[in-house]
Structures are given as C-alpha cells and as structure tokens.
Amino acid sequence: MVGLSYTTQKSVVIRSWRLGALYYAIVGVVLSYVGWYLVYLKHGYQLRSQAVGNIGLKIKGQAVLRDAATGLETVYDANDLVIYEPSGFFVATALMTTLQARGRCPGMDDDEACTEDASICRAGAFSASGRMTGACVDAGGSSGEKRCEIEGWCPGEPEDDRVNVLENVGNFTVFTRISVEFPGIPNKKGDGNLLWTNLNGTEPTMGWNLWTLNDLLASGGMRVEDIAKKGWDGRLDVQFDCDLDRGIESCAPKTPYKVRQVTDSEINTLSKGYNIRWVSAHNVGEPAPMQGVTYNQTGNSKDVRLLVKGYGPRIRFAVDGVGRKFDVLALSTTVGAGVAFLGIASLVVNAVMMYGSGKKSKQYENWLFAEFNDDSYGATENNS
Numbered sequence: 001m002v003g004l005s006y007t008t009q010k011s012v013v014i015r016s017w018r019l020g021a022l023y024y025a026i027v028g029v030v031l032s033y034v035g036w037y038l039v040y041l042k043h044g045y046q047l048r049s050q051a052v053g054n055i056g057l058k059i060k061g062q063a064v065l066r067d068a069a070t071g072l073e074t075v076y077d078a079n080d081l082v083i084y085e086p087s088g089f090f091v092a093t094a095l096m097t098t099l100q101a102r103g104r105c106p107g108m109d110d111d112e113a114c115t116e117d118a119s120i121c122r123a124g125a126f127s128a129s130g131r132m133t134g135a136c137v138d139a140g141g142s143s144g145e146k147r148c149e150i151e152g153w154c155p156g157e158p159e160d161d162r163v164n165v166l167e168n169v170g171n172f173t174v175f176t177r178i179s180v181e182f183p184g185i186p187n188k189k190g191d192g193n194l195l196w197t198n199l200n201g202t203e204p205t206m207g208w209n210l211w212t213l214n215d216l217l218a219s220g221g222m223r224v225e226d227i228a229k230k231g232w233d234g235r236l237d238v239q240f241d242c243d244l245d246r247g248i249e250s251c252a253p254k255t256p257y258k259v260r261q262v263t264d265s266e267i268n269t270l271s272k273g274y275n276i277r278w279v280s281a282h283n284v285g286e287p288a289p290m291q292g293v294t295y296n297q298t299g300n301s302k303d304v305r306l307l308v309k310g311y312g313p314r315i316r317f318a319v320d321g322v323g324r325k326f327d328v329l330a331l332s333t334t335v336g337a338g339v340a341f342l343g344i345a346s347l348v349v350n351a352v353m354m355y356g357s358g359k360k361s362k363q364y365e366n367w368l369f370a371e372f373n374d375d376s377y378g379a380t381e382n383n384s
C-alpha cells in the first residue's frame with residue numbers, strides 16, 4: 001500500500017554548545033516564568049474565590065436650612081434628607097420646597113400658556129401640572145400672561161428652581177456595615193462559606209466603618225460646597241484581595257476609598273448633577289391663599305403635602321474582589337499548564353537548526369529525520 005508509513009520517536013544528541021546553551025536558556029526562561037510569575041507572583045498555588053459583598057448604610061447628622069428670602073432657619077436631621085438605595089444613598093444638600101394642596105390653579109409649565117390660543121386648554125386632557133379644566137385663566141403675575149387652569153396639586157412648582165442650601169451636611173456621618181463571603185472556601189466550623197465583616201470593636205471607628213460625607217467627597221477631590229446646589233452622581237468601589245492563608249484577620253478592603261463620578265461631566269449632558277423629588281408627609285401646615293387658586297375643602301381641612309426637590313450627592317457602593325487559599329489542585333493545574341510550555345524550547349532549537357543554519361541545515365535535517373523501508377512488513381517504496 002503506497003503512502004502508508006509508521007512514524008516513531010528517535011532521540012538525536014547534537015554535540016553543539018551553542019544549541020545546548022540556547023536550549024537550556026529557553027528552558028530556564030520557561031521554568032522561571034512558571035515558578036516565579038505564574039506560581040509565586042500570580043498566586044497559581046491558590047484557589048481563587050470571587051467575593052460576594054454586601055453593604056448596609058446608616059447616616060446620621062443635623063443640618064440647618066436658611067430661607068434666602070425670609071431668613072427663617074429650620075433644623076433638619078438626616079431622616080429628613082437621606083434617601084436610601086439597596087447599596088447606596090442620596091443626601092440632600094439643597095432643597096426647593098413647594099407647599100401644595102389639591103385644588104384648581106393656573107398651570108406653571110410653559111406648555112400650558114394660552115395667551116395666544118385658548119383652545120389648547122381641552123377639558124379633561126392631562127398636561128404637565130395636572131388635568132385641564134378647559135378654562136384659560138390669568139397666570140397671576142403682572143405680565144398679564146394667561147395659562148390653562150388645571151385640577152391637581154396647587155400651586156405648581158415654579159418654573160425656575162429656587163434652592164436653599166443646607167448647612168452642616170458635610171459633617172453627616174456614614175456608617176458602613178460591610179460583609180463579604182468567599183464561596184467555595186469553608187469557614188472554621190465547616191458549616192458554610194468563610195465570612196468577613198467590618199463590625200469588629202464595640203463602637204464605630206472613623207476611617208474604618210464610619211466616614212463623614214466630607215471625607216467621602218474629598219476622596220474624589222470635591223467639597224460639599226462645590227456640588228451642593230447641583231448634586232452629583234457617583235460610586236465607590238470597596239475592593240478585596242485577601243490572602244486567606246494568612247487568616248481572615250489579615251483581610252481588609254483596599255484603602256483609601258475613592259469616590260468617582262458615574263457620568264461624564266465633560267460632554268454636554270441632558271441631565272446635570274443629581275436631584276430627586278419626594279413628598280414630605282410631615283405636619284407641614286397649609287399653603288397660603290393665592291390669587292387664582294382654589295383649594296378643595298373636605299370639611300374644615302385641605303388635602304396638603306410638601307413637595308421637596310432635593311439636590312445633593314448620590315453615592316452607590318460596589319463591594320467585590322477575591323479571596324485566595326492554598327489548593328493542591330490549583331497548584332498542579334498551574335504547574336501542568338506551565339510545563340507544557342517546555343515544548344517551546346525544542347521547537348525553537350529545531351527551527352534554528354533547520355532554517356537558521358545556512359548550508360548546515362540539510363545536514364541537520366538528515367540527523368533529525370531518518371527513513372527506512374521495511375521489506376519484511378511490506379515496504380511502501382523500493383530501496384534503490
């Protein structure tokens with residue numbers, strides 16, 4: 001059967017100190033790459049567990065709001081100003097408040113202007129401020145402007161934001177309750193995954209599990225005053241890289257923490273800073289009588305709310321990282337994969353012999369490859 005043959009290995013010893021030096025130099029490089037880089041530096045002897053982190057937050061503090069128009073001062077605490085998110089918080093540093101009751105009033109939105117064309121006020125249609133009654137009424141200023149009358153919360157928010165900045169919010173304290181689990185690495189009892197928390201000690205410690213808002217913002221190069229009126233949207237990464245062979249006690253998040261903005265402030269953005277609205281159900285009193293505004297009356301009382309638009313920093317925390325622990329399987333996988341690189345040494349030396357040795361290349365080829373025709377088992381080519 002012409003074409004069939006069997007190929008097997010034959011060892012060839014080439015007595016050349018140059019090729020020998022090249023071969024052992026490459027072997028040396030490969031072994032140091034595996035031993036020093038893959039095993040030692042990259043911790044190839046350790047099992048890596050992707051940390052699963054959680055954070056709980058509690059914010060405390062007192063602030064004062066001075067009304068720019070009246071000079072009236074009101075003391076607020078964190079419970080009035082903080083909105084919690086699953087892994088973050090928003091705290092208001094400036095407020096715009098509108099005391100409202102259900103009733104009828106001129107719409108405050110530009111789209112509700114009816115000076116030119118009263119027919120845009122269609123009874124029963126929804127507009128930006130409420131549901132239109134169909135009337136086109138005096139907007140109530142000296143300009144003589146007219147607006148569609150709406151039914152809803154009155155009066156509407158003014159078109160331009162009139163914010164009042166709160167004092168002392170930068171000194172609010174943020175308590176961070178962090179816990180991290182390392183799946184696949186058992187705890188001492190062996191009944192669950194290894195856990196780490198920052199709740200050691202008897203009371204919160206500044207710079208460990210307690211921070212001021214000033215501290216957090218300063219880590220991103222900001223001051224509360226810079227962002228108080230516009231707000232800011234940012235995040236803070238709490239990162240772990242724990243060598244658990246040294247014990248869970250040596251584990252700690254990478255510090256210093258650093259907040260960073262999640263939006264690009266360079267580009268011309270549709271939404272700048274950060275603000276949110278909420279309704280304060282606190283005993284807020286009643287809105288003053290206003291021209292053109294009629295409030296619904298239920299018995300002696302009105303249906304009242306304080307609409308709050310708050311500006312300030314929003315910070316979300318992401319807790320993640322890795323835990324590493326010695327593991328025989330991880331070590332043998334790294335070493336096994338690394339040793340496979342040793343084949344590179346023979347490959348390179350053979351390539352140098354065959355293609356980089358000028359006239360001697362042919363001779364090297366004859367040494368490396370030997371062909372024999374075996375008559376007794378059926379030669380595939382005739383011996384000449």
Ligand SMILES: Nc1ncnc2c1ncn2[C@@H]1O[C@H](COP(=O)(O)OP(=O)(O)OP(=O)(O)O)[C@@H](O)[C@H]1O
Pocket residue numbers: 058059060173174175203204210
């Ligand atoms: N933002 C914060 N600033 C200062 N201390 C805080 C803050 N948040 C929590 N703490 C304190 O940390 C400890 C643990 O808080 P945790 O919420 O678990 O307990 P607590 O007794 O319900 O707290 P508290 O009733 O004081 O809000 C408590 O001593 C608490 O007072």
